[in-house]
Amino acid sequence: MSEKNRDGKRNARERLAVEREKQKTAERRRRTLIVGASVVCVLGLAAVVGVVAANSGQDKKSDTSGPVVTPSGATGKDGLAVPVGKDSAKSTLTVWEDFRCPACKSFETAYRSTIHELVDAGQLKIEYHLVTIIDGNMGGSGSRKAANAAACAQDAGKFTAYHDVLYENQPEETDDAFADNSKLIELAGKVDGLDTAAFQKCVDDGTHNSWVVKSNDAFGTSGFTGTPTVLLGGTNIYADQSMTPAKLKQMVEAANKG
Secondary structure (H helix, E strand, O other), rough: OOHHHHHHHHHHHHHHHHHHHHHHHHHHHHHHHHHHHHHHHHHHHHHHHHHHHEEEEEEEEOOOOOOOOOOOOOEOHHHOEEEEEOOOEEEEEEEOOOOHHHHHHHHHHHHHHHHHHHOOOOEEEEEEEOHHHHHHHHHOOHHHHHHHHHHHHHHOHHHHHHHHHHHOOOOOOOOOHHHHHHHHHHHHHOOOOOOOOOHHHHHHHOOHHHHHHHHHHHHOOOOOOOOEEEEEEEEHHHOOOOOHHHHHHHHHHHHHEE
C-alpha cells in the first residue's frame, strides 16, 4: 500500500473519530440541559411545602384573598383540574405543571404532538393542575398570573391553544415576564377569538388567582416533589428514564385495548 493511501485511510479514520466525538458531546449537552431544567423545577417535599406556605401567606395579603372562582368546566376534587379531551377516553394523563418551569416546557415540546394526536383520536384525556413553584423559588408572580390567564382561557373554551402558546413563549426562568398582564393579553392575540374584553378583564382582575393558590396548596400536600409530574393511570411516567413519546403512545393504546 502506498504512503498516500495509508495517509488517506488514516485521515478518514480521524475524521470519523472526530465526528463521533462531536455526536457524543452533543448528546451529553442535550441530556445536561434536560436534567438541569428538571433539577431547577424539582424541590424536596419539605421545601415545596415551605414554598407553598410562604406563597400562600403572601398571596392572602395581596391580590389572592378573594373568593375561589373555579374556571368553567374544571373537574376533580375541589374543581382543581382543567380537563382536556373526551370524557369517554379510557386513559387519563394527569399533569402538574408550572408555566415558568423549564422542565415543563421541555416535556411539552417533546410530547405535545403525540398528546394532541391521542386526545384528538379520543384515546386520551388530560387533567391539568397548575402550580406556582417557580414564583416561590425564583421570586415574582409570573407562574400565578400565567395560570390565572390560562384559567381565563378555559372560561373562553381556549385553554389548550393558550396553554401551548404560553410554553412556546416561555421566558427565561429568571425573567418574570408573565407577571405583566399586558404580556399575557398580548399572547392571547395568537389564539383565534381569545383576546376579548372578557378575557382581558379576567386577566387584569386576577379572577382565578385564589383558585391557583388553592391548586398550588393541593400540590404541596400531594406528596409530589417537582414539576412536571405526569401520571398515566397513577404511574409517574416522567420519572421513567426510558419514556419517549412513542412509548407513551404504545402504553395508551395497549391500556385502551385491555
